[in-house]
Amino acid sequence: MKRLKARYGCPVELALEFVxxxxxxVILAWLKESPHRYAELRARLPGVSDKVLTEKLKDLELLGLVEKAAINGSGSAVVYRLTERGEGLRPVLDALYAWGGALGPELSVIIGPGDSPTKKPAGEPAG
Structure with a gap:
């Protein structure tokens, strides 16, 4: 696990250390919906580089929020999925999703891919 400070001034400070x-x-929000292969996450996060995605997945693994799991017993094909600790973030992620979804129209911000602002994108994480 990632080395944490011995003392935090506030519980939110500790929580933000993780997410x-x-x-x-955003990675956690997609994994909340279902396990994903690296390539699937990469496709859902077009704004992130391979280097950053790999780095963030490793960080999330070290923090005990995400784990790699073999697909059908295969050692080479893996998916990333939430751990039990990561599952504990489900209500937080749901709340962030709902809050961001409500804030978008209030600020006249389009949320989703640029090709179709009025249609819900396929595979969009549900709130």
Missing amino acids: GGKWKA
Whole structure:
């Protein structure tokens, strides 16, 4: 597990140590819906580089939120999925999704791929 500070000033500070930054929470939101192969996550996160995605997945593994699991007993084909600790984030991720979804229209911001702003994108994480 990633080395944590011995003391935090607030529980939110500790929580953000785990999910802070743009990409960790988005990766967790997709994994909340179902396990994904690396290539599937890569396709769902077009704004992230391979280097950053790999780095963030490793961070999430070290924090005990995500694990790799073999597909059908195969050692070479793996998916990333939430651990029990990661599953504990489900209500937090649901709340962030709902809050962001409500905030988008209020700020006249389009959420989703650029090709179809009025249609819900296929495979979009459910709230």
